[in-house]
Amino acid sequence: MVIIILPTIAFIIMNSFEKHMKRSIENELSAYSYSILAVAEVEQAELIMPEALIENQFNVSGSGLYAFISGPASNLWRSQSLLTLNLPNKLPDTLARLSTGDTAFSNIEINGLSLFIYSYAVSFTEGDVSLPMTVHIIKDKKSFLQLISEFKQQLWFGLAILMVIILLLQLVWLMWTLKPLSTLEHEIKAVEQGKAEKLTSLYPKELAKLTTQLNQLLATEQKQRLRYRNALSDLAHSLKTPLAVLQAQSNISAVNQEQINRINSTIDHQLKRAQSAGHSSWLLGIEVKPVLDKLLNTLTKIYHEQEKIVTVKLTGKLIFKGDEADLLELLGNLLDNAYKAAKSTIVLTVNQQSHVLVICIEDDGVGIKPQQITQILERGVRADTYQDGHGVGLAIVRDLVASYQGKLDIGSSSALGGAKFTLTFTDFA
Incomplete structure (x- = not known):
């Protein structure tokens, strides 16, 4: 204007x-x-x-x-x-x-x-x-x-100075009046990234009602999720106690023992699945590198007797918009399988561009046959013979990825010759 x-x-x-x-x-x-x-x-x-x-x-x-x-x-x-x-x-x-x-x-x-x-x-x-x-x-x-020429020059010169002054005043005024919105934007980003749990700044009356309702929504969501997880935990414990009594009996048959073990694994699996944050909360924003370092350090200690070369390639900001426990569960299951399957080499690539986070884990093991891919994602089905287990790891990964509306691809590594697991998560703005 x-x-x-x-x-x-x-x-x-x-x-x-x-x-x-x-x-x-x-x-x-x-x-x-x-x-x-x-x-x-x-x-x-x-x-x-x-x-x-x-x-x-x-x-x-x-x-x-x-x-x-x-x-x-x-x-x-x-x-x-x-x-x-x-x-x-x-x-x-x-x-x-x-x-x-x-x-x-x-x-x-x-x-x-x-x-x-x-x-x-x-x-x-x-x-x-x-x-x-x-x-x-x-x-x-x-x-x-x-x-006329002198008058025009003086008029345009004065007008230019006046325009600059008015625009500067408008800019200062807009910055001052819009500062609460900028503060609100930064606080919402901090909450999204997990750096804050609620909005704490003082806002003018035009925004005060909105920020109050947002804080109430955040608090309610946190309480509901905590209540939900506590209820599931109580249910799991209440079921495990009688199962432990049944397992302690000496005259239990092998068939019954297998069914009890299957019930235990099912409880663990469903508990982890239900406790997944998924997209139920936007109070999320976990840096991948610290979680990855901690996980690799633990796996190195567990498999210290095996000489495995682990190559880590990280590119981008690397923020997982999710729960830290879910990220540990995802990477933990896949890396644990990679340690078991690999002969000597594991390559972990994490790349984030724009709003897409891609995690890729490859090994130089025997790989997975195409006809086995669908089977190994089912709970209780195993494609390995490494050690005893109930075969719920990849099913947990599948369910966690689905809860974050992500994508799990299983194939063969062209570089190493073994298995290749690729996790893709979108909308990581």
């Missing part, structure tokens, strides 16, 4: 100033015409003018102020200042056809010069004889154009 309104005002001012100056020049030339008529005399139908006029500019050649008197057939008189200028043989119709008492103010060009011309038609009467004539006063435009 500043860029549009101020220049518009400037054009209006310049136009008004130019019209005012032209009106002033017209009045000035009108006064000169009366002064010339005051000294003009008519005798025997002839115009008689003094040799010198009171206004000295009419007496100096090329002074910029000129005068001449035209009659019906020819020019009757011209001032000495016009000696160096050649008047046109024919005046414009608007000036030549003036009736007695009429005036005209316009522009004319003589010898390549742009001039103002003021014309006043009069008639001298002597007895029954009248002598119509028109007094023409001419003024050079040079001083007028120079004055």
Whole structure:
């Protein structure tokens, strides 16, 4: 609005100033015409003018102020200042056809010069004889154009300074008025990234209700998730106690023991699945590297007897928008399988570009056959013979990835020849 309104005002001012100056020049030339008529005399139908006029500019050649008197057939008189200028043989119709008492103010060009011309038609009467004539006063435009140019320069210069001042004031005002919104944005990002649990800044009354409701929503969500997890934990413990009693019996059959073990693994699996944060909370934002370092350090200790070369490639900001326990569960299951399957080499690649986080784990083991991929994702099914287990690791990974609306791809590593697990999570803004 500043860029549009101020220049518009400037054009209006310049136009008004130019019209005012032209009106002033017209009045000035009108006064000169009366002064010339005051000294003009008519005798025997002839115009008689003094040799010198009171206004000295009419007496100096090329002074910029000129005068001449035209009659019906020819020019009757011209001032000495016009000696160096050649008047046109024919005046414009608007000036030549003036009736007695009429005036005209316009522009004319003589010898390549742009001039103002003021014309006043009069008639001298002597007895029954009248002598119509028109007094023409001419003024050079040079001083007028120079004055207009200086005025425009000063106006635009002042306008530019005024625009800069107004824009700076508006910028400061907007920064001050929008500062609460900027603060709210930073606090929401901090909550998203797990650096804060609620909004703590003071906000104006326009935002206070919104921030209060957001804090209530965050607190309610946290309490519900904690209550849900506690209830599941209590349920798991209440089931495990009678199962432990059953397992302690000496006369339990192998079939029953297998079913009890399966119930235990199912409880563990469903408990981990239910406790997954997934996208139920946006109070999440975990750096991958610290979790990865801690996990690799633990696995190195567990498999210290096996010489495995683990290559880690990290690219990007690497923020997992999820729960730390879920990230440990995901990486833990896949890396544990990689340690068991690999002959000597494991490659872990974590890459984040734009809003996509990709985790890729490869090994140089025997790999996984295409027909086994669907089977190993089912709970209780194993494709390995490393050690005893219930085969729920990859099922847990599958469910966790699904809870985060991610994607799990299983294939063969072209570089190492073994298995390749790729996790892709989107919308990590």
